[in-house]
Amino acid sequence: MRKLIEFRNIVKSFDGQVVLKGVNLNINENEFVTLLGPSGCGKTTLLRILGGFLDQDEGTVIFDGQCIDNVPPYKREINTVFQRYALFPHLNVYENIAFGLRIKKMGEDIIRQKVTRMLSLVNLEGYEKRNVTKLSGGQQQRVAIARALVNEPNVLLLDEPLGALDLKLRKEMQRELKRIQQEVGITFIYVTHDQEEALTMSDKIVVMNAGEIKQIGTPLEIYNEPVNAYVARFIGESNIVEGVMPADYKVRFDDKNFECVDFGFRPDEPVDVLIRPEDLTVVKPRDGVLRGEVKNVVFKGVHYELMVETRTGTSKTVQMHVVTQHDITNEQAGEKISANDFYVDLDDLQNKEMTDQDFVSIANAQAWDEENRDLSLTRVTHNIEKAPGVYTITFGTDKGTEVTVNVHVISPEYVEDARHNIGISALDFFITADEIRESMAISTDLKTWASAEAWNLQDDSSVEITDVRFDFDPADVKEGSYDITFATRGRVFKVETTSRLEVGDRVGLAFGPGDIHVMHKEVTDA
């Protein structure tokens, strides 16, 4: 195939923001090339530079062996199908399509012949006299394609042309576009953020991110051998695990060695390992390379999508003391007051400035009058010191209604999981059965009551606590002490399977060396 277009080191910025960071790309004749990337990755900018609607800051565009940097858009042998069609509202279907031919001053009979051919190419025979503003989205799209193709350009640019259509029509137009491209046999350059569109139509996919090309390849190459975790995540569903390559054809992750088909890495090079959900097979636990528990099942029509946890996360268990709260009544003032005992982390006392308001909320202290109106707690007195021990705190209202509870100042043990770099902490707490019953989201409330937190040991960033385990019935909890376990996410694999499984099932996961794809760590420039 002959090279038709060449982008050489294209740089473009808007208002000081670099949108294209030196893009080099070759496009051949008769290719269906897709520029794929999230919005803002520079794909549309690159297309507009090729169309001549934008000027690059640096670099050159070569078209058919000639530099076209100074050629105005109307002289380029390139036509565009615009995102929102941009059909001329004052012209009917026929005249919209004939627009370019009339500019070239072609004879009326030739125009009629060409327009008619185009209308049949895009399946719009008989629509000549229609008003374009009255057409459906799909029909307008077809007119836009015909209007561009009738000029017999060498290249057709398509800027997210199917973005405004609904799913069913989009699928239909995808097939249609591919057919048209094969029929007219010219280069299509297609911009989209839809990976599925890219996979189904393209001969070549160019994956872009943040103004750079990440990978160029056929749909199969991009899907099966993405160069890094970014591309893998962008195309298709993926499980990406951090690992190392101890030697060629060997990869190590989750404390196990696996055989693979990849080679050419530095010894012990940190890598990203990709396993596609459809490459994992669900087997009996003892037959699996990995074993785990089904955490979630989603029915997807043809298959089920499972989340299988093969390694539990880092966890911390605390005690929840369910107590009965005794309201203290002040007959004279006609007021009642109540509060819970509570635990305080010594660290928090030392490092945070804890206010009276903080204590009121931790103790869940409240006062109310005979008509059940909330009263403010204006007086808080305590003897808390910055040392472990049991202290007392008294909450009171203006009228002298008071309640005194115990404060346990403790230094709780953090769980530090050095292998996975995760720390987690939580405190024992006192709570009333009423509060548990009234909770709308018990897991979230338990996290709040226990001040549960998890963090990354290396950079102190916060890590989500995904699992809250307890064995009481929130609707019918009795006084007593209960264990509550907070845990971070372990290793979870997304698996596609046709077998019906339930949440909580123990399963094994099997895969072969060819199902693993090892990728270099993505180099991110700061």
Added chain:
Amino acid sequence: MKSFVRMSYPYLLWIALFIVAPMIMILLYAVTRSGSGTITFSFTLDNFGRFLSDTTFLKVLWTSLRIALLTTVFCILIGYPAALFIANLPEKRQTLMVLLLTLPMWINMLLKTYAWRGILMNFDLESEIKVFIGMVYDFLPYMILQIHTAIAKLDRNLIVASYDLGANRWKTFLKVTLPLSVPGIISGITLVFLPAVSSFVIPKLLGGGNYVLIGNLIETYFLVAGDWNFGSAISLIMALIIIASMYLTKRLDRSAVEE
């Protein structure tokens, strides 16, 4: 919904009292004989016949139409490029220009016309030229605003699409910008031609007394001669001409869009 309908009652009353009723009265006056002030109306078409058979009146009508047409054409000719220029400015500058354009509209028209009289006194011009200058000055902003609005709301992508299809700037203007701004021109015409054809202050002040337009004629018959019947007939003829010209421009608009 119902309460909204009820809220329009005051306006409906307003229309009935101050628009429909006077129109009926004008119609009645026009088809009755003068002097028939009592309850008995005597129907006649003499008032119309008198206007149409007198060349003096027809000449006045012709002059009115001619100067209104001339004013309108001139307003389009200088207004269109101005509107195009403004529409291509950055947004903030556009707002400023539109403000500058509308600024003279805040000043009383009588005052502006007197000012023009002072200026034009120093020049030895024909009355018609003086009236023409005054009219163009007064009505031009309406034309520019209408065309500017039409161009400004034009989808930029259509221009880009036109370039993409091989049209250069001039052809893009002819084949895209101009046809799509026709509705703006049409409403500009409506806003200029109608007041111009029935204007009476400008010809009175700038024409120097011997330049009579149909508006002045109506004024004279109502206020000076006290012949309300004939005045009403002229008004009706005027109204018919206006309705006819509106209809024609509408047709023109539709055919321009369909083409």
